[in-house]
Every structure is written in structure tokens, then in C-alpha cells.
Amino acid sequence: MKKLQIIKLIVSLAFPVAIGSIAGFFTAAGTSGWLDTLNSPSFRPPNWIFGPVWTVLYLVMGFSLFLIWNEKASKQRNQALTIFLVQLTLNFFWSFIFFSFHMIGVALIEIILLWASIITMIVLFYKIKTLAAYINIPYLLWVIFATVLNGSYYFLN
Numbered sequence: 001m002k003k004l005q006i007i008k009l010i011v012s013l014a015f016p017v018a019i020g021s022i023a024g025f026f027t028a029a030g031t032s033g034w035l036d037t038l039n040s041p042s043f044r045p046p047n048w049i050f051g052p053v054w055t056v057l058y059l060v061m062g063f064s065l066f067l068i069w070n071e072k073a074s075k076q077r078n079q080a081l082t083i084f085l086v087q088l089t090l091n092f093f094w095s096f097i098f099f100s101f102h103m104i105g106v107a108l109i110e111i112i113l114l115w116a117s118i119i120t121m122i123v124l125f126y127k128i129k130t131l132a133a134y135i136n137i138p139y140l141l142w143v144i145f146a147t148v149l150n151g152s153y154y155f156l157n
């Protein structure tokens with residue numbers, strides 16, 4: 001691996017993990033205080049599971065970012081990188097909308113947009129590098145689960 005590729009790999013892995021860590025740091029209080037006051041769905045996982053799951057998902061996102069970024073520059077690659085940034089931005093802000101601002105309904109709309117952006121990202125990644133698309137399927141499934149969880153909180157409260 002060339003030096004530039006190693007730098008791209010490190011940046012690609014660190015970027016989504018850093019974004020997720022920042023959101024997690026600033027919204028952690030909402031996960032243990034306010035959330036416990038709500039009517040919860042019976043299938044709500046314990047709070048401790050979210051950190052490890054999201055860390056793995058951010059690393060996978062980062063690796064898929066590297067696979068795309070490492071491809072030859074093109075309009076298609078730039079579109080894929082742009083939608084990656086869009087979905088990561090939506091991912092980042094969902095935490096604040098739900099946990100900090102306690103806007104469960106707005107968070108539900110936002111996470112549906114996140115879900116759609118992940119599907120778009122997977123489709124665009126697939127056209128460039130199939131592995132980059134396939135490894136994001138667990139992320140999509142987790143966000144679908146999170147959407148159902150968000151919707152359940154909305155309807156129960």
C-alpha cells in the first residue's frame with residue numbers, strides 16, 4: 001500500500017468514528033436520563049449495546065469510504081462521496097434531534113431521510129465497488145431497526 005493510500009485509509013476510518021464520537025459525547029446525557037422517563041418498546045436493547053454497535057458501523061462506513069475514495073476520480077465517485085457526506089451528516093444530527101432536543105417526531109422524519117440516503121449511498125457505491133456497497137448492509141439494517149425504535153417511541157409517547 002502506498003503512503004497516500006495509508007493516509008486515505010486512516011482519514012477514512014477516523015472521520016466517521018470522530019463524527020459519531022462527537023455526537024455520542026454531546027448526547028450521552030439524553031440516553032440515560034430523559035430516555036428512561038419515556039414509555040419504551042419491549043424490544044428496546046440495553047443502552048450499553050449502542051456504543052459498540054455504532055463503533056463497528058462507523059469503522060465499516062469508513063472502510064467503504066476508503067474503497068470509494070481510492071478509486072479513480074470521476075463524476076460518479078464524487079456523487080458517491082457526496083451522498084456519503086449527506087448520510088453521515090443526517091446520522092450526526094439525528095442524535096441531537098432525538099436525545100438533546102427531545103423532538104421524537106422530527107427525529108423520525110429525519111431518520112427516514114437517513115434511511116433513504118443510506119440506500120442511495122449503497123446504490124452509488126455498488127456501481128463503483130460492490131464490496132463498498134455490501135459492507136454497508138448491516139448499517140442499513142441497524143438504521144431500519146433504529147427507525148422502528150424511533151417510531152415506537154413516537155407512538156408510545
